[in-house]
Amino acid sequence: MSAMTVPPGAPAPPPAPGRRDAEATKAAILKAARHFLARQAHGHITLKSVAERAGVSPPLVLKYFGSKDALFARVMSFEDDAATLLDAPLDTLGPHMVRHVLESQRDRGADPVLRIVFAPLHGAHGDVLRANFRTQVTERLADRLTGPDAGLRAELAVAALLGLGVMYGIARGQGVRHSAIDDLVERYAPAVQIHLTPGRPGG
Known part of the structure; x- marks a missing residue:
């Protein structure tokens, strides 16, 4: 050998x-x-x-x-970020996504989805950013959901994540930034999970 x-x-x-x-x-x-x-x-x-x-x-x-x-084109793609963000069973996806957003911001200074907020800066390139976000993040999430209004529920779940990312990374909220991630996940994840599995425990 x-x-x-x-x-x-x-x-x-x-x-x-x-x-x-x-x-x-x-x-x-x-x-x-x-x-x-x-x-x-x-x-x-x-x-x-x-x-x-x-x-x-x-x-x-x-x-x-x-x-x-x-x-x-690489930076405006959400493909790799979405794969990691959505990499959990549906019943525990809310806590996973909240933890991933917070740990990405804290450890790498790079939120997986927050750059969609800056689409208005980029003219036609902003349209590319929006289209990628829609197909690679919200529609991909919606495809995993069961029950009515899957598209709306996916958008609301992602909207909750964006709000958390804005408070942590842009507004730099002191309460959020100085809290333990486990505590933030426990408090915030139900607001995401309820759109993913409405009517189930944790949803």
């Missing part, structure tokens, strides 16, 4: 240092692009400013993403 062969059933080796560095760099660039997307119109954001905030060179941004439009 060669030194590079992994026996059946053995865990995969960790990624090579170069791959880890590349993934960390791409994550930093995406985080920087999100920062500007929440503060400036799309037309005013430059690759140079994104690169400087991410601590890399503009050619490296182009290496990983190809162009400004390709970079912001």
Whole structure:
């Protein structure tokens, strides 16, 4: 057996240092692009400013993403964020979503859905942001719901999450930011869950 062969059933080796560095760099660039997307119109954001905030060179941004439009197409997509946000059984999805929003804000400074609030800044690109949000977040959630008014209930559940994200990340409410996440989940999750499983325990 060669030194590079992994026996059946053995865990995969960790990624090579170069791959880890590349993934960390791409994550930093995406985080920087999100920062500007929440503060400036799309037309005013430059690759140079994104690169400087991410601590890399503009050619490296182009290496990983190809162009400004390709970079912001990634930032304006909710696909990956929605997959994580909705990754829980329906009966416990409300608490999961509330916890995920709070931990994302606290630990990474990146709310999974809050950038939809800034769609009016971006003209036609804002229309893309809205369309992605509708298909990748609210409609995806609605498809999981049973019973009447699934689309409305999905929108109301997500609206509750957006309100929490605004209070935590934009208004910077002191009560919210200085409370334990477990306590906030216990208090707030029922307001989300009631739209997901109305009439059930926790809903």
